[in-house]
Amino acid sequence: MHKDIATPIRTKEIMKKYGFSFKKSLGQNFLIDPNILRNITDYAGLTKKTAVIEIGPGIGALTEHLARTSGKVLAFEIDQRLLPILADTLSPYNNVTIVNEDVLKSDVQSMIEKELGGYEEIMVVANLPYYVTTPIILKLLTEGLPIKGICVMLQKEVGDRIAAKPGTKEYGSLSIAIQYYTQAETVMIVPKTVFMPQPNVDSAVIRLTKRAEPAARVDDEEFFFKVTRSSFAQRRKTILNNLTSQLPDGKQKKDEITASLERAGVDPGRRGETLSIQEFAHLSNELLPHFQ
Missing domain, CATH: 1.10.8.100 (rRNA adenine dimethylase, C-terminal domain)
Structure with missing residues (x-):
């Protein structure tokens, strides 16, 4: 068993070794609590028959937990500076593929065919960068990708809006857009103290389970x-x-x-x-x- 990446000491060591500094523009907040990562993989219901798509692996803290519990991980990382770090931190795992692409511009469908063929079950599991959470989730749902569900960490307030019920002040067009395709639930609240650097807001883990048919019949x-x-x-x-x-x-x-x-x-x-x-x-x- 390898030492977890997601501890304050190990995270600082890795950053120091590579002279890495956080980029605010990329919304980089790294998790430094292994228990929370274990909970995320539990909520995602992963088995060795599951393939996982991860977005924004950072230095690999969540990725290693995904690699341990699933069959294969395909991770999209936009920040080139992280590639050598990931090659190092994830070297013990032979079931991870890192793609240096912006997931919003990527042809995810063909990446799935190329990298995850043979897996019946595909889950998206990620600690999403706050500034692009909504466009990423909507892309994954509207492109009709063969995914079973999405289990992601995001800003608590966005999570509240995604899982909101009619008649509440959080309920809006985002709630409808996502609940049209999925059943949405907040499974966990995550305090801001378990991140480095510490964000200004708490986070939540939401689980979206794809519906076999959309929630309602619409003509257009x-x-x-x-x-x-x-x-x-x-x-x-x-x-x-x-x-x-x-x-x-x-x-x-x-x-x-x-x-x-x-x-x-x-x-x-x-x-x-x-x-x-x-x-x-x-x-x-x-x-x-x-x-x-």
């Missing part, structure tokens, strides 16, 4: 997401006012919007945060013919 996904985003444009406004001001030619089509709301059984005086995903789906299907 792009339009459905446009309707949900428009409905939350100004949270204090009613859904009718938001849709009228946000949809193309909405002001001219106020009567059509009102009629669509009524057909969908949604009171025009309600606010976006009170509607379930199913209600939004029903509403966007009613609105669609007027905005094609």
